[in-house]
Amino acid sequence: VKSRGRNSYEFFDPTMEAKTLERILMENELRKAIAQGHFEIYYQPKKDLSTGKLTGMEALVRWIHPELGIIPPNRFIPIAEETGMIIELGEWILRHACQQNKRWQDEGFPPLKVSVNLSARQLHQKNLVEVIQTVLKETGLDAQWLELEITESVLVKLEEAIEILQAIRDSGVQISIDDFGTGYNSFSYIKHLPIDTIKIDASFIQDIHQNQESQAIVKAIVTIAESLNLNVIAEGVELLDQVAALSENGCDQGQGYLFSKPLPTGDFEQYLLSAHK
Numbered sequence: 021v022k023s024r025g026r027n028s029y030e031f032f033d034p035t036m037e038a039k040t041l042e043r044i045l046m047e048n049e050l051r052k053a054i055a056q057g058h059f060e061i062y063y064q065p066k067k068d069l070s071t072g073k074l075t076g077m078e079a080l081v082r083w084i085h086p087e088l089g090i091i092p093p094n095r096f097i098p099i100a101e102e103t104g105m106i107i108e109l110g111e112w113i114l115r116h117a118c119q120q121n122k123r124w125q126d127e128g129f130p131p132l133k134v135s136v137n138l139s140a141r142q143l144h145q146k147n148l149v150e151v152i153q154t155v156l157k158e159t160g161l162d163a164q165w166l167e168l169e170i171t172e173s174v175l176v177k178l179e180e181a182i183e184i185l186q187a188i189r190d191s192g193v194q195i196s197i198d199d200f201g202t203g204y205n206s207f208s209y210i211k212h213l214p215i216d217t218i219k220i221d222a223s224f225i226q227d228i229h230q231n232q233e234s235q236a237i238v239k240a241i242v243t244i245a246e247s248l249n250l251n252v253i254a255e256g257v258e259l260l261d262q263v264a265a266l267s268e269n270g271c272d273q274g275q276g277y278l279f280s281k282p283l284p285t286g287d288f289e290q291y292l293l294s295a296h297k
């Protein structure tokens with residue numbers, strides 16, 4: 021199609037058509053992948069910044085495509101959410117993360133908390149609490165070793181979210197607010213939430229060692245966390261200078277490439293072995 025100026029785009033937009041096709045293919049591939057379990061969970065350590073001790077690990081899903089290789093979650097989680105496939109995929113992730121954590125405990129590693137990401141759609145699925153309890157029961161993992169990370173986007177229906185979060189916590193599972201500080205209302209609703217941990221978004225950590233505003237924001241979040249009796253952790257820690265700035269501002273937990281990137285199960289096990297030596 022020859023471009024005839026602006027109006028021709030109303031007539032035919034090849035990029036739009038291509039996207040739609042790619043999207044349809046992607047959805048079909050994803051549906052197959054879920055049916056066949058073509059996913060793997062990677063684990064990234066969380067650390068106490070003052071002692072260097074391991075405090076837990078975040079479970080991060082990867083799609084292992086037979087031809088395309090590893091597909092990162094940013095490319096398929098949004099599609100899984102929009103189509104509702106995240107319900108089935110999310111349960112698969114939860115089950116595998118709990119099962120693996122239990123396995124490590126049974127193998128004699130000191131028990132650690134595994135953090136599993138939960139999308140908005142999952143939080144508002146009707147039987148979520150039941151699903152969580154069933155998974156814990158079937159895998160044998162004690163509730164105290166599971167944490168769910170949710171982002172602020174799930175809080176659109178605030179009242180409903182509070183009720184669900186409360187029910188989850190009543191069953192002994194912990195809740196962390198992910199990417200904290202990126203929502204436009206972060207500071208106003210936080211006191212209403214039945215949660216355990218605030219995870220400071222990586223954007224504030226990225227330049228904390230050289231930016232006073234990021235320092236001030238982190239300090240404010242730490243102050244709020246303390247007054248609400250919540251734990252606080254920084255994500256996206258890549259530099260020792262950032263650790264120093266975090267410690268100065270009272271944040272004593274961190275996660276990021278400085279310590280380790282997310283690792284497949286076998287590699288994480290090696291990491292555990294060396295961490296506990």
Ligand code: C2E
Nearest residue numbers: 080081092093094097113137138139256257258276277282
């Ligand atoms: P998130 O929950 O905020 O996860 C943190 C992301 O930052 C991960 O990317 C992690 O690999 C990456 N990261 C960790 N340390 C560093 C660092 O020091 N520097 C930088 N630049 N990045 C770091 P990943 O694994 O690609 O996941 C991206 C997003 O996809 C996650 O963001 C989360 O929103 C979503 N996601 C991942 N796994 C799951 C899952 O199992 N379920 C759901 N619902 N969402 C998931």
Ligand code: CA
Nearest residue numbers: 078137169198
């Ligand atoms: Ca997360």
Ligand code: CA
Nearest residue numbers: 198199221255
């Ligand atoms: Ca995050």
Ligand code: CA
Nearest residue numbers: 171198199222
């Ligand atoms: Ca994020």
